[in-house]
Amino acid sequence: xxxxxxxxxxxxxxxxxxxxxxxxxxxxxxxxxxxxxxxxxxxxxxxxxxxxxxxxxxxxxxxxxxx
Amino acid sequence: xxxxxxxxxxxxxxxxxxxxxxxxxxxxxxxxxxxxxxxxxxxxxxxxxxxxxxxxxxxxxxxxxxxxxxxxxxxxxxxxxxxxxxxxxxxxxxxxxxxxxxxxxxxxxxxxxxxxxxxxxxxxxxxxxxxxxxxxxxxxxxxxxxxxxxxxxxxxxx
Numbered sequence: 001x002x003x004x005x006x007x008x009x010x011x012x013x014x015x016x017x018x019x020x021x022x023x024x025x026x027x028x029x030x031x032x033x034x035x036x037x038x039x040x041x042x043x044x045x046x047x048x049x050x051x052x053x054x055x056x057x058x059x060x061x062x063x064x065x066x067x
Numbered sequence: 068x069x070x071x072x073x074x075x076x077x078x079x080x081x082x083x084x085x086x087x088x089x090x091x092x093x094x095x096x097x098x099x100x101x102x103x104x105x106x107x108x109x110x111x112x113x114x115x116x117x118x119x120x121x122x123x124x125x126x127x128x129x130x131x132x133x134x135x136x137x138x139x140x141x142x143x144x145x146x147x148x149x150x151x152x153x154x155x156x157x158x159x160x161x162x163x164x165x166x167x168x169x170x171x172x173x174x175x176x177x178x179x180x181x182x183x184x185x186x187x188x189x190x191x192x193x194x195x196x197x198x199x200x201x202x203x204x205x206x207x208x209x210x211x212x213x214x215x216x217x218x219x220x221x222x223x224x225x
Binding site for chain 1: 068069070073093095096097098099100101102103104105106134135137138142146147148149150151152153154155157158159160162164167168181183205207210211214218
């Protein structure tokens with residue numbers, strides 16, 4: 001797949017890329033740090049509990065959308 | 068995600084003997100499939116002793132953040148099998164699960180050990196990650212599943 005198209009930077013950053021297994025951990029954390037620099041977010045602090053994965057996912061989306 | 072912070076937490080997990088397995092994008096990163104994320108997803112074995120280990124490890128990594136005491140054993144082992152912890156650093160957060168529906172738990176996830184900076188990290192195998200992601204409705208998970216299938220030649224019974 002020589003060319004991939006994305007509608008946004010966030011979509012691009014969410015697309016998995018293959019890296020050599022030897023340095024995958026460092027590539028992973030660098031990639032995450034770059035994403036955070038491009039799309040900074042404010043997170044709440046503390047502990048939140050969920051009964052289901054759907055509840056957890058909905059809460060994550062509320063935070064991502066600034067809610 | 069801060070490299071040193073993540074390593075500090077993984078080291079604390081090992082030091083405390085936490086029984087866990089990484090899943091999600093962090094696990095994929097260990098397998099050489101890199102995408103951006105800010106959360107660390109993990110299953111922990113659902114025993115009171117292991118939840119104690121989890122709290123001790125997080126206290127060691129986050130200098131006694133008082134909110135860690137809100138991770139309650141009775142809840143994680145009872146009606147709230149998923150807990151999200153946002154540490155004071157603000158750079159990442161943890162989704163800690165004891166089970167996912169009726170299908171997945173620490174005991175059911177096939178795992179392997181990776182090593183980074185001398186720290187042994189228990190990571191779900193590519194096939195286990197693929198099984199968790201392939202039938203979900205989230206587009207992100209479906210994309211992950213496709214990448215896992217292509218990279219590790221998975222499919223069929225995987």
